[in-house]
Amino acid sequence: MRWIAERVQRHRESLMVLGSFAASLLVGGGIFALYGVHPLEAYGHMLSGALGDTDALVATLSRMVPIALATLSIAVAFNGGMWNIGAEGQLYLGAFAAAWVGLTLPGLPGMMLLPLGLAAGIGAAALWAWIPGILSLKRGLNVVVLTIMLNSLAIYFTSALATGPYAGTRVSSGATDRIPEAMRFMHLSNFSTLNTGIFVALVAVACMALVMLCTVPGYDWRICRLNTRFARYGGVDVVRRQIWAMLLSGAFAGLAGSLLVMGDHYRFRVGISPGYTWTGMILAMMVAYHPLGGMAAAFVYAVMSSGALEMELMTDVPVEVVEIILGTAVLFVTAGFALSNRWANRLRED
């Protein structure tokens, strides 16, 4: 018995997340029942639609790439105590910057275009994240409101460029022309947009997870979030750490955007992201900003949302139910942590 209790104590957080997710699946089952659909049938369609055969699996993986990068982008920032709600705008700006490189320097060889495109996308997005970061850390402005406003600015600005000076000539309105072939990541199958960019994403994710879990900055970020005063007392350069959290968060959003342009669509277009970073935010919060947990959550989301298409077709339950289910999971996790903190405090007081 004691052995079990110790195990539970050690893996308290993971268990809470898994339990909350299971509970939210039950809530989802309730929603399906309201539609007169058997919950197991609905979840069955999700699974078979996402993992049923190789084509489906490839489509699911291709869906996972931007979601995983967006999740990590949010996780890095939130984990460091920076509420970067602006990743969506950073993604758009990064995507446009990558496309801009391709459209302005079409003559360069691929050896230069590929890294240049990625660097431009990542750099532009990181810069867009740096502005609210520095304003909040040095000037004390509210980072959430700033980043939200910068979101709208970036989305409108890139839309203005894509419909104005950079509007494509051989495409319906709202998109640029295709980027040169030399800077494209090759598609890996005919049925989806899964492309070699996934390897870039994998390397980036692995590096970031390593930094967050195994290095001093990773530890400092957590302390900055949990107790800024304590961090300062312990000699952590809070401003520097947090500005880096912001820069890296922007960089990941920018990478997601660049890969969408250079790997998936081969052009920038208005509405290139259907809210990837908002989904990423839900996922990152669900796993309490753990990078590997975030990747697992991104996979679960990719499966659910990719399979939801088949589910909507077969059962008439809208795909948006996935967001509702995962949002419920976040609420359960939050409530779980809040309650357990309360009980812990009460025990201590007794």
Next chain:
Amino acid sequence: MASWLHAVVRMVIPLLLLAQGGTWTLQTGILNIGQEGALLLSAFFGVLGNHLFGSWIMGILFAVGIALLYNLLFGLFCVTLRANIWVVGMTLNIMADAGAILLMKSIFGVKGGFRSDRMVPMPILEFSSLPEWLAPYCNGYSLAAWLTLIFVLFCWYVDSRTVFGMRLKAAGENEEALEAAGISVSRLRYATLLVNSLAVGLAGAFLSTSYLFGFTQGMSAGRGWMAVGAVIFGGGSMKWMLGAVLLFGLAQAGGNQLQALGVPSYYALMLPYILVILSLVVRQWVKKRG
């Protein structure tokens, strides 16, 4: 001049309602960042109630009802459980966005937007006995405009002249002192969330049954966030919040005017956001100096 005033008023109504509600919750120490989602859901339920019963009053009631539910959920997490407002607020915003689309698809079977012939717009008030020079300035506003005016005057009175208003500020500034005086802080917070639901519900119903007619995906268009910006700008003070709301409303109306003059729409749409950012920067700068 009169038409310009009308344009500004139409922009200011939803912002002012949301910012007033948010200022009160902020005074008790809760920054309500769920406004955007609440506004969108209210707009949808405004259309739903209006369509089902063919009455704008039912529209408002539905909108207020859902706003109440939403704010109670927010309160349950942020007041009772003392969970992180950002996490809860953002989650609720995202869920509201998905929920509105889900409900629209399920109830009306359409994607993107919905309007129906059975809907009745909110009335527009005309006063017949006004002198001729005044009439164009006072006539032709939606009922919501006058309700907003009454609401803000009421809040201003309560805020500055009553014990309740004092307690609101005490709840934000020194919880323990208020608890020691025998007042329940949680109760006060729930009370302000309740008032906020009335404001958000009216704003949502105004948006979908008066300002525009019908519901479209994402029709709140960042108004909730602009209002949160105004609330933070005010920092709990009504005077500053009002100034910010007027500024943002003017910017939005100005943006529309630019669009009419032929400036590409996306550039015109950027104007209010640039102003919000600049005003926040300037305000902080002034605060630090003063």
